[in-house]
Amino acid sequence: MTMKVSIITICYNRSATIAKAIESVLNQDYPNIEYIVIDGNSTDGTQAVIAKYSSRIAQYISEPDQGMYDALNKGLQLATGDVVGLMHSDDEFYDTGVVSKIVATFMNTPDTDGVYGDGVYISNDTAAKVVRNRIGGAFSLDKIKKGWLPLHPTVYLKKSLIDKYGAYNLDFKIASDTEFLLRYLFKYKIKMFYLQQYIVKMRMGGLSTSYARAFEVLKEDYAIYKFHNVNPIRAVFQKKLQALSQYLKK
Template sequence: MKVSIITSCFNREATIAHAIESVLAQDFPDIEYIVVDGDSRDRSLQVIERYSDRITRIISEPDSGMYEGINKGIRVATGDIVGLLHSDDFLYATDIISRIVKRFEETGADFVYGNGLFVDANDTNRVVRNWIGGSYSKWKVRHGWLPLHPTCYIRKTCMDRLGLYDESYRIAADSDLLFRYLYEADLKVEYLNEYIVRMRMGGLSTDSKRRKQMWEEDVRMYRSHGMPAVWTKLQKMAWKVPQFVNLGSL
């Protein structure tokens, strides 16, 4: 079973090496690693090219945003399973891809997700939010619950059939895709109760300056799927409360 991991990058010279190295350190032998750079204006591409002999494919060209870059990566991916690692993030442990693949093989899942940690951008050992994925049900999705996007690994055949990210969303394309896959489709979904990723606070969805845009896009997204948009968005926000309560257990 081959795993395609896609990293989309734009002006992330300070963090992209950490992301890349966390993939290259994995003990799973069959990883196709695709890095898509959106024509960065800093030294990101130079950093990426330092690893060119170990990255399966590097794409560097202008794009309209992160989700266009991710879609480019998915379209050229040849793995059985597709996962994402954002350029500010890094995989939690060197055996986590092996554990994900094992869950796919044991259960015949179409979609596997797990847990993640939001960490301080300057001190990645300091946990800011502890995201425990918890069990899956369509009822939970209908009431605003979604798994943490970078913990989700999905069979490529399902992505080809169900469609990729809607690039009209700048922030909520991940929520839209997850809602389509987890609520509107009938996939076999499995929860892996393991930490998969550490995410630096300060990405598109964690920047306070973008929260208004995130609200508007989430409302538009839920409305497009025939949901009570504002109410579902409020429920989505309520699901996040335990992430902060769970910090006491770390």
Template sequence: MAEKMKISIVTAVFNRVDTVADALRSVEAQSYQNVEHVIQDGGSKDGTLELIQKHHGSSSGLVSEPDAGIYDAINKGISRASGDIIGLMHSDDFFADDLVLQKIAEAFREPEVDGVYGDLDYVSSSNTDKIVRRWRSGPYRADLLKRGWMPPHPTLYLRREVFDRWGLYDTSMRIAADYEAMLRYLVKGDIRLAYIPEVLVKMRVGGESNRSLSGILQKSREDYTAMRRHGVGGINTLLAKNFYKLEQFLPKRGKLK
């Protein structure tokens, strides 16, 4: 039964005292019961650690120690996770409703499914009721990868075996390690995905890759490296990927046909 399936949620956090409580409450409010929340703190100094400790008490799911960046922290969290299914809850994000993990567990009832994903809303950092960008991903097809398609990373849940067989995040990439890992799983791993056509996660705008021109250029370089590494295209795919993002700002758009 799906209810027996243990889901591990990994949160990597560093100095996010203003937002992490929403992420914690979001996980805690889920109707699905067999959930492990693994929190990997990078040594926060702004009150984040104290807030987490107050919220979780003596939870063994919390570790605070220096790391080499967000992907290193995520890797540490995944390595500590004990669930059958593993997903992420970034410290600026929260679930769209209290039934998300129940829906994900139901999708994993199918034994041939290796991963599950859904849709994503980007919301204003000052007003989380205001949707800024809508990511409607649609069902996966392998040919979409060369058109810049990818599942919304914060909505992606994978069986533990995917990480065990195909590895964790490449920490040599500062911004696009999630994209590289997803291409690795889809191309080399040929994993099978199930799509839930609903918004699963809401993400505050202002991610690392969009904060500066240097961040945008760095992400483009890393995206291009990942594309070439896994044979899903080059410059044209990179351009298509960025154009696809622009479409997500338009009403009722954001899905490749």
């Protein structure tokens, strides 16, 4: 029996981008994908777009939620795959063979708990130009202490681990993915494999939105690193430097 991969997409008022995200999952050449879509009761036509693909979506919920991490937790509760990953509503897989490569990695390294890879940020326009590369690089605990974490949308974990170590912490509203990754990689020291392949294309938001959220993300990151007994000043500062350096390399 082939490995089942659960992929979760959460969305709220993303009628302009949700079709590309859905199609990038449905167009994967890997046959055993359980696709789960969680909508936060959108009001802009998103639900009508999703309905066009309903016959190929395994689980679909549309209801109010407490934010993106609450929606992700709903998806995790529904997931029945051997491995779980995410496809955000503004993003797309890099190509149609990504999931096959991820599964092959798990199959070839059976002691691996999780797989991650590389990503690219693309402009939020019809040109969809590459704005910045995000290269994951090899995993190490020392790098985590210096603010490094794998790119969240490239991370695929065994479902048994999620059942064991828990879902997203709703105490953190906009950076709970950082806490989630720190918990798994630093606290529980799961075995990660770096797949040196592009996994995802991520669409950049507007500058005003990005800058407006930047300070709030910084505050939550500080609190999260402190919560996990990682030097928060060092980790947050170096995390920002790493992001800047990869932007400058583009």
